Amino acid sequence: MDYQALLALRIGLVVVLYLAVLQVVFVARRELRHEVRAVAQGQTRVREVVGHLIVIDPGSAPLQNGAIYDIEPITTLGRAPTNSIPIDSGFVSADHARIIYRDGSLWVEDTQSRNGAFVDGHKVTTPVAVSPGSTLQIGDSRFKFTT
Amino acid sequence: MTYAGQPQQGHTGKASAAPAAKPWVGSGGAARNYRWRELWLLLFPALFMLLGLIMLLLVNGQHIDLTAKKLPLLDAFTPVIGLLLALLGAHVALIFVAPDADETLLPIAGLLSSIGVLMALRLGPDLNQNTLGSKQLVFVIAGLALCVLTVWATRDLRWIRDYPYTWAIIGALLVAVTLAHAGSFNPSAPSRDVLSLGNGGLSFQPSEVFKICLVIFFAGYLSQNLTILSNGGYRLGPLTLPPVKNLAPLLVVLGMALLIVVFGRELGLAVLILGVFLAMLYAASGRLSYIVMLGGIFAVGAVVVFNIFSYARDRVSLITQAFDIHVYQGAPPLSSYQIVQGLVAFGSGGVFGQGLGLGHPTFVPASTTDYVAASFAEEFGFAGLLALIAIFMLLLYRGMRIAARSRDPFNQLLALGLTAVFGLQTVVILAGNLKLMPLTGVPLPFVAYGGSSLLANYIIIGLLLRLSREKA
Structure with a gap:
């Protein structure tokens, strides 16, 4: 047993x-x-697309003029290839700026970049709300917001 | 925990404004995940432990009538009840703390721990240490608690991610204190005893925590310098040299770690740290050339260490001349007795093993710690050993999967590094036991007897569980 x-x-x-x-x-x-x-x-x-970003002036970055990028609730811009929209230019910081969707509108926030981000020509210091038609300048590349 | 249901926090590392303080469209209101798969898988550690305890009772001559009138004493089954309750406790805690974390890691760690506790329970009486099994069980329970605590404490990873140098310094201090405490090295001490604090019943091995600190430092530093490491570097004809300026802090810390470890005579730990570093550097840079170059430098270093330190030479000669009768009968640090006995234990297990409690694993010195794999193989056989290796492979698969699915470079590198710690430890000690490479005192994760290693491994499981929550 x-x-x-x-x-x-x-x-x-x-x-x-x-x-x-x-x-x-x-x-x-x-x-x-x-x-x-x-x-x-x-x-x-x-993937939640809350808007689009059109390249209106690629500047020194290898971007296509007229290219359209999707904006997600959090979209990051910068030189590092890990960003949602990588901008490979010497004037752009690795983590340059980000676009945030909150309370029904889009906000641009500078993430301590060296050369700053500009919305409609004004330097971004605190998060700024943007509307369709606003322009965004990162380094010497310029973009336009659309819905 | 409100963190769970919220959208991902920004992964840029700058926390100037918390963007996700309020949930927006489409989040919230998700049904709670009760982790049923984890609960089902947790049955297996308990079942394994229960069968093992019944077998041990039978082997020790206690007649068991499995009838309702004469059920075995309840206290004989205390270990399985304790383990089951601890695992269930961790399971319930995870439902609340991290409902979306990986559901297989806890059962895998639990199964390996149940093997460890069972081996300690079985070997303890033969070594005249009757409390060995219950001590190991207490460590497992404490480890599970620490694991849940780690998941809870790291729900915001920033305090780990943003201060890599602090972690390097903590690690260095831990080892420095130990070295100072150890004073002059005892050349005849087994290598594992040098880097440990305290003596007698309860000792603590800082090298276990040191490993985790180093991996956090590597992950933090590499993820902060990711772009430069993968795109930068000096071109020299067809070769791309690593950007030395950006690698320097890393190499300094690595060199210091290796120096401490080599002077502390922990060669296994040195191999482990090097392997983890190379794996993480390759994952971060994607450049095979860096690995080839650094690997070459380390090979030169290994030759230097081999020629300077006699103990390194001894370790190698022990396996090349293991079956020489003079080496076999030599004085303990220079004897291949343990290695040969270990091989005999592996062999006498055969395909299906002697059966738990029916072999003689204690003929091998350190049968509960360094040679626990040989003890396991003797009693569970080749079939059991293959299953054990398969369980470790599953653990590595889950870890690599977590790394691949993370979205943040730091999370990816940390998951990869922690998984590499498990993988390299397993390979180094199993290969050492099988006389495929020089034997070094690295514990087999979760299975080997030892509190520090068990607690550190459960902290790693906690970190992996945390990292598995953010998916791409």
Whole structure:
């Protein structure tokens, strides 16, 4: 009796370990499938577009004149490639400015950039609300807000 | 925690105005996630522990009639009840603190801990340390509490992210205090004992916390200098040299860490720190050339260390001449007795193992700490060892996934570095046990007996759980 119980337990212990591994793999597989389905349906992330930014003067940055960028609830601008809108120019700080959607309007905030951000020609010191048609200057590149 | 339901905070690092103080359209009102998958997966550590305890009772000659009249004593099952309650407690706490965190990390850590507690329970009596298992269980419970506390304390990561040098200094102080405390080195002491504070029952190994501090420093510094590291650098014909000016603070800290560690005779820790640094630098810069160049410099350093320090030479000669009878019978620090006994333990396990409590793992010195993998393999066999390695691979997979899905460079690098700590530790100690590389005193995460390492590993799990909350 004891011998059989020991044999069963010996096998059972190793089996439990493998079952645990399998269960974690199943959970991971289900997650991956879910993601693959989401990608197939074009829902990689719930992207909320609250406006657009049109390049009206690329300046020294390699931007296309007339290119249109989406504005999300938080959009960052700067020289670092990790920004939502990267502007690769020597006049632009790595983290230069950001655009925030709050209380139904868009706000431009300078994130301690060296050369400043300008909305309609005025330097941004505290967050400034912008409306469609406003211009934004970062370094020597200029943009225009549209809906 | 209001942080959970809110949209992501800005990831530019400048906190001049908190943009997300009020939730806007489409957020809030989401149903609470009760982490059912985690609850289901937590069944397995408890089941494994329960079966293991029944087996130990049977092996120790206690006759168990599994009938309603003669159920085994409740106190024999205290460990499994304690572990289950601790895991459930952590689960419930996470529902409130971090409902959207990864649901597999806690069960994986719990399963590895249950293996550790079971091995300590089984080996303790054979080593005349009857309290070994309950001590390990207490450390696991404390570790789980610390894990939840870490998730809670880091809901705003800025205090970790924004002060990399502070973390480097904290790490350096920890190790410096230990070295001063240790005074002159005892050349015959096993390497693991040098970097530890206190003596007797409760000792603390700052090197475990040191690792975490260094990873935080690397992640903080690298993420602040990401652009320069990936785009900058001097061009020398076809070669791109690393931007030395921007790498200098990093290399100074790394060099100091390595010096301390090498003088403290913790070669395993040195390999670990180097490996983690190279992994993080490669992830941050994406330049294989940096890794090749720094790897070359480190190879030269390794040769120098090998020639200057006799203990490094001894470690290597122990594995190349392990089966020489004179080496085998040598005096403890210069004897391959442990290595050979460990190999015999691995071998005598066979495919399905001797069965828990039926082998003789205590023939290997340090069977609960450095050689816990050999003890496990002897009693659970090759099949069990493969399962153990698979569990570690799952842990690494989850960590890498968290790194890949993070949106902030600091979060990505931190998750990657912490995962690399687990991975390298596992590889270094398993390869050491199997005589594939020189044996060094690195604990097998969660399984090896030892409070400091267990607590540090649970802090890492807590940080990974926190990092898994911000998805791309």
